[in-house]
Amino acid sequence: MTKKKFLISLMTATALVVPTMPASAQSIDELKAQLALLAKRIEELEAKQATNEAAIKEVQVGEARMAAAQTPSSTSPAKVEKKVESSTFTVTGRVFADMGWVNDGDDTTDLNGTEFRAARIEVGGKVYDSVKYKLGIDVAGDDINITDAYLQYKTQNATTISIGQFKGPNSLEELTSSRYITFMERSSLTDAFDLRRELGISVGRTGDGYTLTAAIMKGEAGSDITVDSDRLTLAARGTYGQATDMGTWLVGASVRYRETDDDGGFRYRQRPHSHIAPRFVNTGTLSDKDFLIGLEGAYQRGSFHVASEYMRLENSNGGTNSRDASFWGGYVEAGWFLTGESKPLDLSKGSWGRPKVKSPIHEGGMGAWQIAARYDVIDLTDNGVFGGEQDTWMLGVNWYLNRNSRIMMNFSHSSIDDAFGVSLNGDDGKNSVDALGLRFQIDW
Numbered sequence: 001m002t003k004k005k006f007l008i009s010l011m012t013a014t015a016l017v018v019p020t021m022p023a024s025a026q027s028i029d030e031l032k033a034q035l036a037l038l039a040k041r042i043e044e045l046e047a048k049q050a051t052n053e054a055a056i057k058e059v060q061v062g063e064a065r066m067a068a069a070q071t072p073s074s075t076s077p078a079k080v081e082k083k084v085e086s087s088t089f090t091v092t093g094r095v096f097a098d099m100g101w102v103n104d105g106d107d108t109t110d111l112n113g114t115e116f117r118a119a120r121i122e123v124g125g126k127v128y129d130s131v132k133y134k135l136g137i138d139v140a141g142d143d144i145n146i147t148d149a150y151l152q153y154k155t156q157n158a159t160t161i162s163i164g165q166f167k168g169p170n171s172l173e174e175l176t177s178s179r180y181i182t183f184m185e186r187s188s189l190t191d192a193f194d195l196r197r198e199l200g201i202s203v204g205r206t207g208d209g210y211t212l213t214a215a216i217m218k219g220e221a222g223s224d225i226t227v228d229s230d231r232l233t234l235a236a237r238g239t240y241g242q243a244t245d246m247g248t249w250l251v252g253a254s255v256r257y258r259e260t261d262d263d264g265g266f267r268y269r270q271r272p273h274s275h276i277a278p279r280f281v282n283t284g285t286l287s288d289k290d291f292l293i294g295l296e297g298a299y300q301r302g303s304f305h306v307a308s309e310y311m312r313l314e315n316s317n318g319g320t321n322s323r324d325a326s327f328w329g330g331y332v333e334a335g336w337f338l339t340g341e342s343k344p345l346d347l348s349k350g351s352w353g354r355p356k357v358k359s360p361i362h363e364g365g366m367g368a369w370q371i372a373a374r375y376d377v378i379d380l381t382d383n384g385v386f387g388g389e390q391d392t393w394m395l396g397v398n399w400y401l402n403r404n405s406r407i408m409m410n411f412s413h414s415s416i417d418d419a420f421g422v423s424l425n426g427d428d429g430k431n432s433v434d435a436l437g438l439r440f441q442i443d444w
Contacts, residue, residue: 030402067403088125094443095119095178096140102277105432108424113276116140117439118178120147130154146221147197159206165221167197168252169204169213169237172296172309176351182335182343183248183396184371184410184437185273188378189311189329192270192281193292196220210240211350231260239296239350247301248345256292266315268327270378272414273392274435281419283380283387286318286325298352300345303337307352319383327387335372340373341400362401370399381418388419388429408439 003212055203103110124134132154150164167175173186174195189195200217214236219229234257241250260266269282294311310330317346318325335343335353344353359365372393380387392414398407412435420429 002382016296016431027215056154086129087127088202089123091121091123092126092444093121094441095425096178097440098275099438100276101436102272103209103434104280104424106424106426108426108431109278109433111276111379113275117184122148131171135239156228158206158208160202162202162204163200165197165199165311166202168195168217168233168256169202169215170195170235170256170292171311172239172250172252172298172307173352173375175237175349179441179443180343180352180354182333182372182398183273183374183394184408184439185271185275186374187309187331187374188270188273188390188392189294189309189331192268192327192329192378193311194314194379196266198231199229206348209242209347210238211348212236212238231258233258237350239347241298241345241347241350243345243347247299248347249300250296250345250347250350252296252300252350254292254294254296257290258292259289261434262288265318268313268315268380268387270380270390271293272390272416272433272435273376273394273410273438277433277435278424278426280414280416280422280431280433281378281380281390282422283318283325283327283385284421286315286385289316290314290318291316298345300343303340303342304334304390305336305343305345306332306334308332319385321384323383324443325382325385327378327385329373329378332375333372333374335370335396338369339366340370341368341370354403355400357400357403360400362402367402368398370396370400372396372398384422386418386429388422388425389417391415391421404444405440407438408441412437 031381055319077229097114099114100116101112113239116137119140120136120138122134122136124132126132130153134148134150136149138145146165148164148166152160152162153307154160171190173181174190183264198217198220200215202213202215204211204213217233219231235255237252237254239250239252241248264285265288267283267285269279271277271279290313292311292313294309296309298307299305308331310328312326312328315325317323337343339358341355341358343355344351355368356366359367362368375390376394377390379389381389392412394406394410394412396410398406398408414433416425416431416433419425419428419431425431
């Protein structure tokens, strides 16, 4: 019903309910005349209102056009918001709480203790998809240490350029996160041959199953946020692998050359697979140049995995009569998930990844159970250098409560020979060490 009809009806009804009075032709004609005048007035008001609405709409359209003209065509508000959303910022961390017991056959060592093996906080993310960043600080131990601290740029042709502090491109296990390694400690060769993070620049490329990385590094950022630049490192690594119906496999090789201006030179040493234990093999300080070559391989099928690495290092003029001293190390390990999970190989990174737990504890399951065994050897004896040889058998059990937490138990037995340079081993240079370790690990 229009306003006009509504008002006419209202006035008609009002006329009908007014106090009764004698009706006459004159009063009826006057009423009709008044109604006609009111109807005309209503039509005039409606026309005026329509004119005003049209004017308002025209003004609004003009303002919208003016705002659009003032906005740059290359950067619309929608695009700016999308770019902001493409940048990310994340905070991650890990805590490894350890208990350990160590004793040796010569009764020179009988230790037990607890420690935080890692207590790390990391921030990272990406900016506009192509640039990534990461900064990590570890507060375990007596000092605050910088771990990763780098910027990384990824080009459109799958080439990655990293600048800052990061791990050098050597070793399958060294480049696998400590959150994903099978045992509480990495193999002997990673520590004995001083694989570490350093400051520098690296260029990497990935493709269909392969990775290639080369780096030049110069020292490292220390616990006091200073830079030790006495050491120069050149390193490179390549891997290739495929995922097939018969499983996933990976092979790789790496090289490294180092020299240092430090008057002391390099030394090579190792613990018996417990971080609370002292070092039972140790070359002492040798010369200031060395060269390393490494081979690696891994295979995973279903719940089973096996991996092995071999490295050989030559210290220039480090032996007696300025002869080169050659040392080597290696390991082979195998593991099995009793609950059906698998240890994934990440071919795009050339490293191990995080297992997926099928029945985590918080969902009423039993978690994931893995058993593993390893044989590990490091030989630091050659050409008059008696750092010693350490052969170790290890057994491990991993209980994954969920994807981000696990309880680990490791037992190891090490046999030591020709370690005349370490007083813990006695005059015959021989010893044996048993170690038991427990860890509660969580990361987020």
